[in-house]
Amino acid sequence: MSYLRNLSISQRISLSLVGTLLTVAIASGLLLVTDFLHWDVTGYVMDTRLDHVIVAAAARTSDGHLALQHSAQLDSLERVAPGLWFIVRDQEGEQVSVGRVSAPCASAVASLPRIYSADITDNNQYDNLSCRIKTMRTDLGEVQIAYGGGPLIPAWKGVGLAVLQYLEAPFFLPLLLVNIVTIPVVVALALRRLKDVVQLARYVDIDRRGLRLPEEGLPREIAPLVRAFNAALERLDAGRTQQDRFIANAAHELRTPVAVIRARLDALESGPLKAKLEQDVERLSELSDALLDLQALKSTTLRMEVLNLVALVRDTLGDLAPVVLTAGHDVEFVCDTEQLDVSGDAASLKRVIVNLVQNAIKHGGNATMLTVTVKADAAYVLMEFVDTGPGIPPAWRDQIFESFSRYTRHGAGAGLGLSIVREIATMHGGRASYFEPPTHGTGIRVSLPRIGATADA
Known part of the structure; x- marks a missing residue:
């Protein structure tokens, strides 16, 4: 039951339809065979699997005449049923036979050329099938077989074997296979719009x-x-x-x-x-x-344009330098290139720089050294802000970008500065994150998509 609960809608519908198809097929097979037996499943019937053993016992000689060839299956069958008899007759009238035809079947066998198929039952043993006549297509061509005296099986078992043969019939097995393949496809096509909804x-x-x-x-x-x-x-x-x-x-x-x-x-x-x-x-x-x-x-709708992030950070830090120095701190800008382009809103990105510098001033302690680095990898331009303050406890590092988040209850600020930084980074298709600096302190990294990044990146 737990397996069924984990199935998708299309799988459940497909299994239900295939199961219904099999149920209907088995039920129709049972009805067909039991109706043929007049709903009487008592007594015994001939085992229809004897047909192939008997046909295999006939062969043609080099000159084209019918001949009898013994096999292990035939020998085993004769030992089990000493009274077994059968006749194999081709279209030219040649025939081979084993055993003596039983009396109830003698007249029918005499009329064999005019009979296509028949099941014959003796009046004295109405619940037991005495003999059977069938016309079959084989490697020898179209032949007629008549047999009796073989091993009998209970009628209910014979009905079961007949149903299995019905399910294996050339018209039904392909139909079943086609349905098993097509039903999931049809259901999947019917629900494909639902997959689009789930994706969205x-x-x-x-x-x-x-x-x-x-x-x-x-x-x-x-x-x-x-x-x-x-x-x-x-x-x-x-x-x-x-x-x-x-x-x-x-x-x-x-x-x-x-x-x-x-x-x-x-x-x-x-x-x-x-x-x-x-x-x-x-x-x-x-x-x-x-x-x-x-x-x-x-x-606010961002006014996106191509910006040289190196120049933007350098100029903004220059404007903020007097404020940082007046507060007793120092700031350093590190970048080994003159231009790294991003697509962004200049006012919003300046706000990111201002918020991160103010955050370092408020929480970095006394005489903090703030190092701002701009660099790039294949896909992103990175702004890294590292101060030499006391750092952030590990338990709070996943929460510092949430609104009103302050890991010290009496600390300065409203707890919204880093939340605004994250919001702006997300609006630019980037992200803001905490990282552990090489030395003691706090590290904040803002990653922005780089213009001209390679497709592989």
Whole structure:
């Protein structure tokens, strides 16, 4: 049963249809044979497998006449059934025989040339078949055989053997094989549109708004499920839009009270409480700004152009250098080439550089050395930001790019800087990741697709 549960829809339908075909074939064979026996499966019948043994016992001599040849099967048969008799007759009237024809069959054998086939039963033994006459095509040409006195088998067993022979009939076996091959193909063709839907469903993501599964060309049984799934996606999109609108409005509304609190703090006398409140207000201001940046990023269409990432990083670091030095840190730019081109939005990529530099300043500790390296492999241009700060604990390295993720509860920042970095990298077809620097500290790598990358890469 567990195997059946793991089958695909097409496999289940194919197995069901093939199983139904076999059931119908076996049932029709049983009906045919039992009807031929007048629904009487008691008593005994002749074993139809004797036909081939008897035909094999006849051969032609070099001059073309019929002759009898003994075989191991025939010898074994004569030992089991001493009363066995048979006649093999060709179209020219030549015949070979073994044994003495039984009395109930004598008149029928005398009329052999005029009989195509017959099953003869003695009135005194109505439940036992006495003899059989058949016309067969063999290597000797068309021949007639008549036999009796052989080993009998129970009638029910004879019915079973007859059904098996029916299933092996030239018209049925090819039909069965054709159905076994064609049914899975037909079912697969009927469900091929469903495979397209499944393939597209893999791209469903909370950030891919407006994505819907195709409903055209689906089977009537599957279409309602796909429509229900699309309706659920519409509700998710509507909920996400409402959530984003709420966050943007809340962040925007925060700016006014933050400005008011800041003005009132300026009127207070200096002291530890004022300094602590100023830190809290600054953090609240950074949070509202980061939320607005994140929402604006998701609703902005990128202006993609060919950019020299080396020049972009160098110029942005030059603009940020006074801020870094004033904070007591140092920054170094490393690149062994003058040009590495990517397709990107200049403002968004500058935001990545600014966020990563600010992240190093806030979390790198005192007198941090920040090294920014730009390099490339066959497929990507890489920006690597390495600081000499305390580093990030291993348990947090998979979470630092999540929104509001801060591995120190009282740390500076809103926990959105790296989330924005990841969002921008993803929008450019790249990715942002953590890596272990050679020395102690934190390493952040941003990979962007390189223009002119080889197809093999």
